[in-house]
Amino acid sequence: MVEYGKNSNLLEISAFQYELQNPKEPNLYRGIYDYDQIPKTAFNYRLTPMNPPDQIWITDTTFRDGQQAQSPFSVEHIANLYALLHKLGGPKGLIRQCEFFVYTEKDRASIRRCQEMGFEFPEITTWIRANDSDFDLVKEMGIRETGILVSCSDYHIYEKMHMDRKQALDKYLGVVKRVLDRGIVPRCHFEDITRADFYGFVLPFANELMKLSAESGVPIKIRACDTLGYGVSYPGAALPRSVPGIIYGLHHYSRVPSEQLEWHGHNDFYKVVTNAATAWLYGCSSVNCSMLGIGERTGNCPLEAMAIEYASLRGTTDGMDLSVITEIAQYFENNFGYDIPPNTPFVGRNFNSTRAGIHADGMLKNEEIYNIFNTAKILNRPATVSVDEHSGLAGIAFWLNSYYGLKGDHAVLKTDPIVAQMKAEVDKLYADGRNTVMSDYELDFILSQIDPERHVMMAVLRKKDHAKE
16 A cells, blocks of 8 residues: 655555464574674664654653562552652653552552552553453553563563464464453553564564554554663664664554554663663654663663653753652662662762862863753752862862852862862871772861861851752
8 A cells, every 4th residue: 555654745655564474493583692692783784764753751660670670669669759750750741651560469559549649640550461360450440551461572482481473472462352351451562572573473463453453442552672681773783683673663564653652671781771762763652761770680771861861852851850860869769778879870979970180170160061961950969079089179179169058259269278278188098098088077077177167157158058959
């Protein structure tokens, strides 16, 4: 069939016939995935066009996939974090959905607690096993949409489930039909899509789902799951690893609307954020994330990273309150004893901190020289300097101004005698064998010993500065 493309303004072939291929033996892509070697990145030079959807958004799996790698959250923890997700997403609900388990009484109590808040966003969704009792649980909880595991690589179909593709396809379609019969929107999790036969199984399965969607009038969703983080964003990369190829193929060949496509990635090869952004750029409306990227093995895509990426790609936060990113990080540290690596972007202790004296000197003159953006305004995280033996006079001056909130006429220059006195005390500690960064408490104490009167004056200014916040 040939029809006029409303986006391209060109005549396009709109009907593609990809039939199920059902080999007796699994296709494990051994040329790419030799288990005794690093996975290979192959290219076929096929370039797919970028096609960002009109709307893009984030979904959250902290309480499902993320929690599997954490000590279990209490109902109170989940409710508090859910409220923070709502606040971060802003009035447009850019954190669109939030995924929960529904198996235990604690799971259901958490859902009820969040439902009682009455927020439109994030919409509460679930993830279930493919059995009738789970379907009934979702229906009883008043949940509109649920995720269903439909593994699509031969590793899972043949090696784990001991089926062939035809048997798996029939089983999956049966499950989806039973979910539809209960008036629930299915979200089909195409597990391990980056090791699946795209033309021989993924597209034929997606085609069948879109037929069911048209017949039922229900927008069946497809979540493309990069289960082991094999996806790559490189132009011209070959399937099954190509993120542009996967999203383009599902959208163009199987006609899956962008709003019914979701990307779920893992960070096994350090590519999770780039792959998620690439999914947006090539036609996927939704990317699935978790707070701080928690999850199995190397974790999921960090939600805070994609909130920042959204603002970068769209040129606006669209009402998101990015300062909540700092609140989420503090909540994890204070309530779970979660140890955020200090160099983690946006949330780590050192992400906007410098130790090098030459950098501190630049920041003392103009913070913009070495800080990525106005972190104080956007994230409620002022730029800082970590003082050690390399910080120099500029580092100590910057610390004084930052810690005590000294501005204008009160700001300290690196030529101030108090800076040289403090540096002498710091240098003495490192000469005696110290090898750790100076804490705020220690530096505050040094100032109080060198010049008690000035210390009191600065402490008063710090108190006033904090009162304004």
